[in-house]
Amino acid sequence: MRPYWLLMTKTYRRNLQYRVAHLVDTVGSSIFGYINIYIWMAAAGPIGKVGNYSVQQLVLWAAFGQVMYNAVRWTIGLNIQLAVRSGDVSLELLRPIDFFGYVISRQAGDHLYGLLYRAAPLYLLYAITIGYRIPPLPSLLLLIPSFALAAYVGLCLGYLEGISSFWTTDIRWISYFNMVFLTAASGVQVPVDILPGVLGRVLPFAPWATLVHYPNRIYLGLQGWDALLVPAVWAVLLTLICRGLTTLARRHLEVQGG
Amino acid sequence: MRDGLKLYRRLVAASWRAALQYKFSFLVSIFFNFWLSVTDLLVVLTIVYSTNTVGGWNLAQIGVIYGVVGIGKALFRTFGSELHMFQDYVIRGEYDGILLRPWPSLLVLLSRRFEFFRLGGVLQAGAALLLSLHYLGGPRVLGWKYFYLLLLPLTGTVIIFAISVAIAACAFWFGRIRDLQTLAFYAANYAASYPTSIYPGWMRTLLTLIPVTFVGYIPVKFALGLGGSAWYLVLPWIVAALTWVLSLLLWRAGEAAYQSSGS
Amino acid sequence: MITVQNLKKDFFVPEILPGPFGTIRSLLSRKGKTVTAVDDISFQIDQGEFVGYIGPNGAGKSTTIKMLTGILHPTKGSVSVLGHSPQGERRRVVGQMGVVFGQRSQLWWDLPLQESFELLAAMYKVPEQRYNTMLRAFDDLLQLGQFWQTPVRKLSLGQRMRGEIAAALLHEPKILFLDEPTIGLDVVAKQAIREFLQEINQQGVTVLLTTHDLRDIERLCQRVMVINHGKILLDGSIEHLYSQIGAESTLIVDFNQPIPSHSLGNGLHIVWESNSRAAVKFDRSRYSPNDLLQLMSSLGEIRDLHIVEPDIESAVAKLF
Numbered sequence: 152m153r154p155y156w157l158l159m160t161k162t163y164r165r166n167l168q169y170r171v172a173h174l175v176d177t178v179g180s181s182i183f184g185y186i187n188i189y190i191w192m193a194a195a196g197p198i199g200k201v202g203n204y205s206v207q208q209l210v211l212w213a214a215f216g217q218v219m220y221n222a223v224r225w226t227i228g229l230n231i232q233l234a235v236r237s238g239d240v241s242l243e244l245l246r247p248i249d250f251f252g253y254v255i256s257r258q259a260g261d262h263l264y265g266l267l268y269r270a271a272p273l274y275l276l277y278a279i280t281i282g283y284r285i286p287p288l289p290s291l292l293l294l295i296p297s298f299a300l301a302a303y304v305g306l307c308l309g310y311l312e313g314i315s316s317f318w319t320t321d322i323r324w325i326s327y328f329n330m331v332f333l334t335a336a337s338g339v340q341v342p343v344d345i346l347p348g349v350l351g352r353v354l355p356f357a358p359w360a361t362l363v364h365y366p367n368r369i370y371l372g373l374q375g376w377d378a379l380l381v382p383a384v385w386a387v388l389l390t391l392i393c394r395g396l397t398t399l400a401r402r403h404l405e406v407q408g409g
Numbered sequence: 410m411r412d413g414l415k416l417y418r419r420l421v422a423a424s425w426r427a428a429l430q431y432k433f434s435f436l437v438s439i440f441f442n443f444w445l446s447v448t449d450l451l452v453v454l455t456i457v458y459s460t461n462t463v464g465g466w467n468l469a470q471i472g473v474i475y476g477v478v479g480i481g482k483a484l485f486r487t488f489g490s491e492l493h494m495f496q497d498y499v500i501r502g503e504y505d506g507i508l509l510r511p512w513p514s515l516l517v518l519l520s521r522r523f524e525f526f527r528l529g530g531v532l533q534a535g536a537a538l539l540l541s542l543h544y545l546g547g548p549r550v551l552g553w554k555y556f557y558l559l560l561l562p563l564t565g566t567v568i569i570f571a572i573s574v575a576i577a578a579c580a581f582w583f584g585r586i587r588d589l590q591t592l593a594f595y596a597a598n599y600a601a602s603y604p605t606s607i608y609p610g611w612m613r614t615l616l617t618l619i620p621v622t623f624v625g626y627i628p629v630k631f632a633l634g635l636g637g638s639a640w641y642l643v644l645p646w647i648v649a650a651l652t653w654v655l656s657l658l659l660w661r662a663g664e665a666a667y668q669s670s671g672s
Numbered sequence: 673m674i675t676v677q678n679l680k681k682d683f684f685v686p687e688i689l690p691g692p693f694g695t696i697r698s699l700l701s702r703k704g705k706t707v708t709a710v711d712d713i714s715f716q717i718d719q720g721e722f723v724g725y726i727g728p729n730g731a732g733k734s735t736t737i738k739m740l741t742g743i744l745h746p747t748k749g750s751v752s753v754l755g756h757s758p759q760g761e762r763r764r765v766v767g768q769m770g771v772v773f774g775q776r777s778q779l780w781w782d783l784p785l786q787e788s789f790e791l792l793a794a795m796y797k798v799p800e801q802r803y804n805t806m807l808r809a810f811d812d813l814l815q816l817g818q819f820w821q822t823p824v825r826k827l828s829l830g831q832r833m834r835g836e837i838a839a840a841l842l843h844e845p846k847i848l849f850l851d852e853p854t855i856g857l858d859v860v861a862k863q864a865i866r867e868f869l870q871e872i873n874q875q876g877v878t879v880l881l882t883t884h885d886l887r888d889i890e891r892l893c894q895r896v897m898v899i900n901h902g903k904i905l906l907d908g909s910i911e912h913l914y915s916q917i918g919a920e921s922t923l924i925v926d927f928n929q930p931i932p933s934h935s936l937g938n939g940l941h942i943v944w945e946s947n948s949r950a951a952v953k954f955d956r957s958r959y960s961p962n963d964l965l966q967l968m969s970s971l972g973e974i975r976d977l978h979i980v981e982p983d984i985e986s987a988v989a990k991l992f
Contacts, residue, residue, distance in 0.1 A: 176587075176588050176591070179588045179591040179592045179596070180591065182592060182596045182600075183596055183599065185612065186596065186599055186600045186608075186612075189607055189608050189609065189612070190456060190603055190607065193464040193603075193607035194456050194457065194460040194462075194463040195460055197460075197462070198460055198461070201460055202459065324438070324441065327445060328445065331445045331448045332448075334448065334452070335448035335451055335452060340452045341456060345455060345459055346451070347451075347454065347455055347458055416794060416795060419791065420791060423780070423787055426787075427780075427782045503776065504743075505738065505743050505773065505776070506773070506776060506778055508742060508762065508766070509741060509742075509766055509769075509771050510766065510795060511763045511764070511766045511796065512763065512795065513763075665745050665759075667745075668683060668744070669734075669738055669743055669744055
């Protein structure tokens with residue numbers, strides 16, 4: 152485990168250099184949360200509730216959703232595509248540590264940093280300006296695995312973007328596609344289960360809902376441990392898919408040459 | 410001026426031909442962009458659909474604002490892609506090449522590349538606008554205002570372009586302008602897709618200073634009989650002209666401060 | 673043609689303050705240091721001159737050229753090109769110059785060379801007849817026809833550079849600025865480009881060339897300016913430059929069979945690296961490589977030879 156840990160702490164420390172720039176960035180992205188909050192207040196205010204969500208809950212949803220989003224968002228393709236384009240990837244695949252683990256732990260450092268320097272200040276800001284809720288202890292404890300699963304599934308999705316660069320020269324479309332589901336189906340703007348029609352029934356079971364929707368439901372006390380089910384299944388499935396694709400990528404490289 | 414337009418048309422045509430070199434992949438990317446940008450609409454739809462009104466506006470009325478802002482945003486991304494990516498020009502010193510042409514630098518910059526696949530987003534927002542106007546009764550009910558609203562994306566695009574010129578000009582001094590762009594382009598346009606009356610004072614002020622509120626909300630409000638005065642129909646033109654003047658002044662000042670790169 | 677008076681360019685490099693909020697505080701304090709890239713230089717270039725402008729990296733070459741072409745605004749002093757200020761009347765001045773930056777392309781990456789040229793002709797309003805005449809001339813000298821329909825991104829470096837230079841000359845500029853036009857090219861491509869530049873200069877185009885290759889200067893330039901630390905250290909003929917720095921080239925010769933050690937006399941010092949390989953340092957202002965070759969072949973049968981040129985960095989270092 153030691154090399155993975157080292158990789159993670161190294162990325163974390165590298166990020167520390169840009170604290171101030173990122174703080175400005177955080178203030179910038181807080182504005183999206185405010186916009187969502189005011190939209191919900193104006194939209195749901197007069198009628199009291201939307202679906203099973205009260206106005207108060209929707210406002211907290213928008214704020215905590217923005218916090219989660221900032222904690223789990225990833226660099227496009229986890230930068231795998233850069234190594235593929237430069238050809239360095241053949242060296243990285245040769246290293247005696249697992250490539251998937253290598254990339255994931257490198258990015259996990261970013262996430263740790265994001266949690267402390269992006270998400271936490273954002274939460275504070277919203278807590279002061281909008282209000283906050285301290286969930287009861289069981290929910291608080293459930294938030295830990297829920298967050299871990301959200302971060303991990305996010306990394307897997309980013310890994311899929313990046314690894315696709317072995318077969319296509321331009322991963323722009325794949326990451327664009329991912330981005331779209333991230334905004335529409337993660338729950339950052341609206342709870343996924345109130346999306347209209349069949350979307351509201353299907354998308355809560357898609358991997359993107361893991362990122363914001365389920366942690367939010369736990370945070371608001373709307374769901375218990377069963378909110379970990381869908382994320383856990385996706386974590387397992389995506390791990391298998393990522394590992395499978397890594398094997399294929401390795402083979403592809405061996406056939407095509409470095 | 411005429412010469413400039415002629416040259417611009419020529420360069421658009423050349424880039425269009427280049428995009429059509431791979432017809433199939435070009436059509437696919439437009440189609441893809443259309444559907445991907447539908448998700449923007451989906452969010453608006455979900456909110457208004459489940460609550461019926463936002464700030465006293467119904468779905469079709471908000472659809473008009475959404476459509477106007479959406480067209481402006483997508484047209485800007487199509488024809489202003491180099492302005493959107495402008496920080497790279499400054500950081501890598503590539504702006505040198507732009508200054509070496511005997512034409513206004515903005516014209517040369519804007520004509521370097523176009524992202525035609527984003528026309529898919531224009532189609533999507535356009536469809537939303539047409540559909541909303543249809544639900545509001547079409548030309549029979551709206552009369553001449555129907556045609557006014559159909560043409561409104563023009564001023565909207567002009568305003569969004571001007572704002573982006575100002576954002577890009579800041580790169581001459583600061584290099585990186587991603588944060589500013591997040592605030593003044595992405596967040597501002599996102600907020601402006603709804604009636605801006607729903608926001609608190611500080612945000613309304615911000616949306617007036619970055620004048621996106623004049624792109625859709627102000628003129629649409631009067632045109633749909635939701636308040637305001639006839640002035641609201643002319644304001645977008647005045648704002649567009651003013652913003653362009655300020656942006657161009659900022660651009661010129663930035664150009665003089667440009668430091669190029671390397672030795 | 674070009675007049676430069678007391679030209680100076682300072683760059684401000686902000687100091688990033690340590691500690692929390694360092695970036696923001698430094699933005700507000702505007703603390704930092706001023707770096708002078710070009711320091712009070714003056715010169716004049718007349719029509720038809722072919723001037724080499726050399727110096728080590730970071731000496732101020734590019735900054736000067738960027739001020740001459742209107743890209744950068746001087747901190748102090750004045751620039752006049754064809755009687756106008758390239759900053760104040762940028763579009764007017766720029767329309768009469770051609771510029772090639774070796775590292776950057778002015779062509780349209782995704783379009784065939786032909787379309788790039790057509791767009792440039794439209795941009796510089798080249799009449800159709802002139803355009804056709806120019807193309808024929810370019811094709812004669814640079815053989816552009818071979819890759820006329822190839823998208824620029826698929827051209828080899830040598831082909832692209834030929835395209836770039838022709839593109840910069842399409843509107844028949846009075847002045848041509850070249851920044852490292854031969855960098856990374858093979859001998860044959862270099863030769864083709866040098867011949868072309870000579871031809872262009874003979875037709876009356878004024879050329880200012882920056883390069884790292886002393887052979888470019890030697891073959892092409894009647895006049896050399898050397899800049900370092902923002903100051904012009906030398907402005908004169910190539911002979912003048914060599915008299916200052918000594919143009920010590922080295923000829924390395926491999927003989928077919930071992931040669932018993934010989935000295936050549938004539939003040940030439942010969943170093944035997946093995947019993948069949950000799951190296952001779954010689955001064956180009958006194959000996960031509962040809963003379964030397966004749967001397968060497970008197971020693972034995974020559975199998976192979978090559979010449980090592982002094983590089984600009986070490987040459988300029990000698991100017992102190």
